[in-house]
Amino acid sequence: MKKKDVYLLVFNSLSDWEASYAIAGINNPQFQKNPGSYQVRSVALKKSPIVTIGGVHIQPDMTLAEISPADSAMFIMSGGMAWDEGQNMEAVDVARVFLAAGTPVAAICGATVGLARGGLLDDRRHTSNARDYLAATHYGGAQLYEDAPAVTDRNLVTAPGMAPVDFAYHIFKCLDIYSPPVLEAWYGLFKTGRAEYYGELMKAINA
Template sequence: MTTIVTILTPGYADWETALLNAGAREYYQIETRFATPGGEPVTSAGGLKVMPNMAVEDIEVDRVDAILVNGGTIWSTEDYPDISSVLRAAHAAGTTVGGICDGVTALARAGLLDSVRHTANGPESLPETGYAGVAHYVESPRAVLDGRIVTAPGTAPVSFMGAVLETLGLRNGDLDFYLGLYAAEHQAA
C-alpha cells in the first residue's frame, strides 16, 4: 500500500497538508500517517490536537513513499527540530520528499535544495539554513516538482497536493479534475 508520512510540529499550519492527506486517504486509499519529533502530541496553529502515529526518529524511509514537512512557525526559530538525517535518508532511498511553507526550510537545512529547482515563501526564507541552492530557486505561486523533491509556498496547498500525488504516479484526468475543483476559486471570473 502507498504510504505518506506528514511531519507535524507544535504550532503546525493545519491547512497546508489537510487537503492532500484527506484526498490521498479518502479518494486514493493511500495510507496517511503522521509523525512528530519524539512522537509527542502537537497542537496546530488553529488549535487542532494530533496524537501522531510515530516519532520522526522511527520513520522507516524504505517503507514509505513520501515524507512531507508541514509548515509552521517553529521552522524559522532556533527551536526547530533537526530532521535532516531522516530527509536525506528518504531522498537517498528514492522516497518523495516535500515541504510546504516554512517546512521548505527543513529541506534546505538537509541540503536537498542545493541542486534542484524549488520554491518557498520567498528566497529570503532560506539563507539562514546553510542553503546553497539560490541558483535553482524559482519564484512561483505554485508548487515546484523536480525529480522527487516537491516544494511550495504556504499559499499553494492545492498544487502541492497535485505535485506530491504526481510523484506517486497518480497524475491522470481524475487528479486534474480534483485539482481544478479545489482551485476553482482562484480562476479568473
C-alpha cells in the same frame, strides 16, 4: 493489499492547512486509480501529543526514529513557526535519508527553510514562500529557486504556504494516485472553484 504509508510530520505550531488537501486526497480512496493503496500516518520527534497552530490536538502515530524509506511512499513536511526558530532539524535528517533512497519528500512553507539549512536544496530546483525567505539561510541553491506555486525535482516537492492546492497536485502526481483526467479536473475545481470542473471531474471518474 497492504497499504503504503505516507508519513506526515507533526509538531507544535504545525500549520494545519498546508498539507490538508494532500493528506485528505491520499487517505480518501474516492477518485483514486487504486483505492486504498495509501494511508497517512502522523510522525513526530516524540510520541507526546502536539497542538497545531489552529489548536488541533494530535497524538502522533509514530516517532521519527521508527520510520524508514523502505516502508513509505512519501514523507510530507508542513510549515509552522518551529522552522523559523531552527527546530525540526531531526526531520531534515530523515528527509535526507528518504531522498537518498529514492523515496519522495514534500515540503511546504517553513519546512523548505529546514531543507535549505540542511543543504537539500543546493542541487534541486525548488520554491518557497519567497526568494529572500530562503536566501536568509545562506544556502547554496539560490540559483535554482523558481517563482512558482509548486516545484518537483528528483522526488522533492516544494511549495509556498499560500499554495496548498498546488502542493497537493504535485504530491498526487508524484504518487500517481489519480488518472491524468481526474487529476486535472480535481486541480481545476479546487484551484478555480469553477463549477464546470466538477462536471469534468465526474465525467473523468465515470469514464
